[in-house]
Amino acid sequence: MSSPTETRASTALRQAQGSEAAGTTPAVHVAGLDREFRSKQGSVTALSGVDLDVAPGEFVSLIGPSGCGKSTLLRLVGDLDQPTAGTLEVFGKSARQARLDQDYGIAFQQAGLLPWRTVAKNIELPLALHKVGKAERAARVSELVELIGLGEFADSYPDQLSGGMQQRVAIARALAERPRLLLMDEPFGALDEMTRERMQNELARISAETGAAVVFVTHSIPEAVFLSDRVVVMSPRPGRIVQVVPVRLPGEARDDSVREDRAFFDAVAAVREALHGAPPPVARGVENR
Numbered sequence: 001m002s003s004p005t006e007t008r009a010s011t012a013l014r015q016a017q018g019s020e021a022a023g024t025t026p027a028v029h030v031a032g033l034d035r036e037f038r039s040k041q042g043s044v045t046a047l048s049g050v051d052l053d054v055a056p057g058e059f060v061s062l063i064g065p066s067g068c069g070k071s072t073l074l075r076l077v078g079d080l081d082q083p084t085a086g087t088l089e090v091f092g093k094s095a096r097q098a099r100l101d102q103d104y105g106i107a108f109q110q111a112g113l114l115p116w117r118t119v120a121k122n123i124e125l126p127l128a129l130h131k132v133g134k135a136e137r138a139a140r141v142s143e144l145v146e147l148i149g150l151g152e153f154a155d156s157y158p159d160q161l162s163g164g165m166q167q168r169v170a171i172a173r174a175l176a177e178r179p180r181l182l183l184m185d186e187p188f189g190a191l192d193e194m195t196r197e198r199m200q201n202e203l204a205r206i207s208a209e210t211g212a213a214v215v216f217v218t219h220s221i222p223e224a225v226f227l228s229d230r231v232v233v234m235s236p237r238p239g240r241i242v243q244v245v246p247v248r249l250p251g252e253a254r255d256d257s258v259r260e261d262r263a264f265f266d267a268v269a270a271v272r273e274a275l276h277g278a279p280p281p282v283a284r285g286v287e288n289r
């Protein structure tokens with residue numbers, strides 16, 4: 001686990017270098033991945049020939065026009081769907097085995113909390129389902145409510161929380177079993193801009209503190225740049241990777257000061273250029289905010 005003062009980028013770099021040196025397996029390994037959906041109406045090629053490795057501890061965002069296959073790729077990694085062709089490994093295992101081993105947590109745009117359970121009970125749900133003992137569950141929940149800054153709301157119900165607070169609970173629930181990988185599909189898509197930036201700051205801190213790798217789907221270029229070690233730019237359907245933009249931002253932590261930095265603007269411009277370099281219609285479904 002990394003120290004809170006160590007930047008996530010340096011953690012990821014150190015871990016990537018370490019894993020290379022030690023021959024450690026990547027968090028996610030995707031090679032020649034295809035996904036074709038077939039129906040009576042015809043077939044849709046959602047992904048074609050996708051190659052991607054995510055290092056342990058690395059934060060990677062997927063960005064691209066609407067319908068380019070971002071969610072499909074995330075769902076394949078999360079064993080919620082099966083590829084038509086290609087190789088997909090999570091920590092060197094099949095996606096199914098990684099799911100059974102609770103190697104990853106998932107958070108989507110809808111927080112998906114159970115309204116009849118309190119914050120604490122929602123967070124502890126995966127632990128309860130996996131028969132973790134009561135004392136250990138309580139200890140983990142109290143750690144997590146502190147991590148997400150909702151210690152005072154442990155006994156509140158979801159409808160007593162704002163959208164941002166609910167999303168933090170969903171993230172805590174995804175982290176409950178200390179996954180080495182988090183899969184996030186537009187988790188802040190439904191939030192207002194101010195809350196969204198606050199949540200981005202929190203997620204940057206949480207990912208640095210936990211050292212988990214993250215694969216993050218977003219439509220927002222600045223959000224992708226702010227959070228990521230690398231931004232994966234995808235083409236319109238059939239989704240392919242057109243460019244991978246490395247992000248190097250200064251400072252010890254990703255906080256609001258980073259958003260004013262020249263390196264941040266340069267990386268935003270690089271991602272935007274990569275998107276616009278793809279065949280039209282590239283702008284549809286991609287926000288510049």
Ligand SMILES: Nc1ncnc2c1ncn2[C@@H]1O[C@H](COP(=O)(O)OP(=O)(O)OP(=O)(O)O)[C@@H](O)[C@H]1O
Binds near residue numbers: 045064067070071073
């Ligand atoms: N279950 C399915 N059956 C048929 N087609 C599907 C299915 N799931 C996805 N698709 C198609 O695959 C393509 C990629 O969809 P996907 O949801 O992965 O795109 P996306 O990049 O996440 O889009 P958005 O940014 O709008 O959320 C789309 O054309 C979609 O219609």
